Amino acid sequence: MASIGIFDSGYGGLTVFKAIVAKMPDYNYIYLGDNARAPYGNRSFETVYQYTLECVQWLFDAGCDLVILACNTASAKALRTIQQNDLPKIGPEKRVLGVIRPTAEIIHQYSRTNHIGILGTSGTVASNSYVIEMAHFAPEIQVSQHACPLWVPLVEANAYQTDAAKLIIRSDVEQLLLADKAIDTILLACTHYPILKPIIQQFVPESVNIISQGELVADSLEAYLKRHSETETGVDRKGDMLFYTTGEVSDFEAHASLFFGKDIKAQSCNVVKK
């Protein structure tokens, strides 16, 4: 079966997958969460690249010629090397797309002040990928970034509703807004963060937009498939969805519905080749 592969370090990519399925329910999809090795956010370039490549290769072997890295950290640290160095060796028909470019292309349209704030993992922020990409598409935009290294661990551990978690979230949001008082749009540049949106909203003035990237990525994928019929026609259209995790299946099933909005049956997998 030929499917579209969706990859994330853990659960976060499910927020993007949910938006993709809402827009394009007919395709077959395989979701892979590398929960056993999540979070990726504080790991080195080399490690994120190696883990991401293993997961992409696993999705290729499972019948996905097109893989979406539904993870900003992997998109920032591994996408370019995979596209430039690995795909030519693995197979010319294989495609890997990330989430940073489709988001950076469009995000300026949400801002009236032209001042945008980015919240992401340490890896995404340190890579400067959003700043670099946004400078291509909208050089007039003033971008401020703030890294939130504790947010993904809080979400992965389902511990984000506690008072301590709210204090951490508040402090991070306030640091971003203090860096530039003209920010009127905050991009949640990590696919885990939409889960935190109701909490983030409490610490942000009503006039500030908080943007999650799921729908932006879904729109961009739809446009990509229209432009690339050679890729699109290769994907089966039975509406099948399979979920795999490198971690504990019972944990994945228990948490994943929170991100995906419905119950999920998952299977375990090992992406490391012996």
Ligand code: DGL
């Ligand atoms: N969802 C990933 C992202 O968008 C989380 C990264 C992590 O595992 O730290 O960056």
